[in-house]
Amino acid sequence: xxxxxxxxxxxxxEFAALYRTHMRDLYSYAYYRIGxxxxxxxxxxQTFLQAYRHFERAQRESDGRPLRPWLLRIAHNLAANHYRYxxxxxxxxxxxxGPVAALHSTEELVSGRDELARxxxxxxxxxxxxxxxxxxxxxxxxxxxxIARALGRTDGATKVLLHRAIKQLESLVALAEAGA
Amino acid sequence: MSGPGNVESLLREALSPVxxxxxxxxxxxxxxxxxxxxxxDELENWELAAMRDPRNWLRPALALLGGGAAGAGLVLLxxxxxxxxxxxxxxxxxxxxxxxxx
Numbered sequence: 610x611x612x613x614x615x616x617x618x619x620x621x622x623e624f625a626a627l628y629r630t631h632m633r634d635l636y637s638y639a640y641y642r643i644g645x646x647x648x649x650x651x652x653x654x655q656t657f658l659q660a661y662r663h664f665e666r667a668q669r670e671s672d673g674r675p676l677r678p679w680l681l682r683i684a685h686n687l688a689a690n691h692y693r694y695x696x697x698x699x700x701x702x703x704x705x706x707g708p709v710a711a712l713h714s715t716e717e718l719v720s721g722r723d724e725l726a727r728x729x730x731x732x733x734x735x736x737x738x739x740x741x742x743x744x745x746x747x748x749x750x751x752x753x754x755x756i757a758r759a760l761g762r763t764d765g766a767t768k769v770l771l772h773r774a775i776k777q778l779e780s781l782v783a784l785a786e787a788g789a
Numbered sequence: 790m791s792g793p794g795n796v797e798s799l800l801r802e803a804l805s806p807v808x809x810x811x812x813x814x815x816x817x818x819x820x821x822x823x824x825x826x827x828x829x830d831e832l833e834n835w836e837l838a839a840m841r842d843p844r845n846w847l848r849p850a851l852a853l854l855g856g857g858a859a860g861a862g863l864v865l866l867x868x869x870x871x872x873x874x875x876x877x878x879x880x881x882x883x884x885x886x887x888x889x890x891x
Binding site for chain 2: 617621624625628629632633634635636637640641646649650653654657658661724725728729732743744746747748749775778779782
């Protein structure tokens with residue numbers, strides 16, 4: 610037997626709880642993905658607005674599974690559109706359109722620690738999908754299955770993606786160390 | 790650098806979670822609230838506007854007529870059934886009376 614439909618007030622309350630729970634994760638993802646606070650805030654806001662429209666269906670179809678990968682999937686798609694949109698505007702400066710143009714205060718945090726700075730620099734240079742997988746694993750603490758759901762991949766493909774991301778990052782950091 | 794384990798621990802340190810600005814949650818809340826209010830207003834206005842437009846009266850009128858016709862049909866059917874039942878029980882009584890007479 611199907612459950613009775615929830616009232617709007619119930620749904621709103623549950624949605625408020627959802628965004629209170631995941632606001633920091635979404636913001637961390639957006640920040641490391643986009644590279645500046647202004648656009649990260651915008652991305653988080655757009656993600657929650659879009660999530661709100663489809664929340665009832667997502668709840669129904671999630672079958673009790675956590676909704677964090679679903680939120681990140683929305684953010685992931687919006688971030689991809691963000692770069693597509695920017696790449697169609699030639700008047701935008703390279704610095705603005707480049708991925709993770711300025712990696713924020715973490716850079717200030719890691720100043721004086723060359724190793725960390727080199728790792729962050731390496732993360733910036735990774736292809737988008739590898740960078741995203743690393744952000745989800747290390748900034749958000751997601752496991753392979755959650756990352757797979759967020760990126761729309763299989764668990765196996767996600768494991769390979771993470772492995773390759775770490776290998777590539779090691780090479781980039783080693784190159785930077787050699788050049789230093 | 791000494792290997793994957795080291796990169797992973799450095800990554801954990803470098804990619805530390807970032808706190809969102811304090812007012813972001815309240816901004817999202819008020820944005821959602823305004824969307825919700827706007828949608829409710831739109832619906833109310835749309836319903837009122839729809840009621841004022843005579844082109845939209847046809848469907849409820851047809852529904853009313855259809856409902857009325859179906860109701861009348863049901864009443865007639867019931868009456869017809871009752872008449873048949875009365876007639877049948879009358880003729881059975883008559884037959885029974887005939888049997889008693891013989």
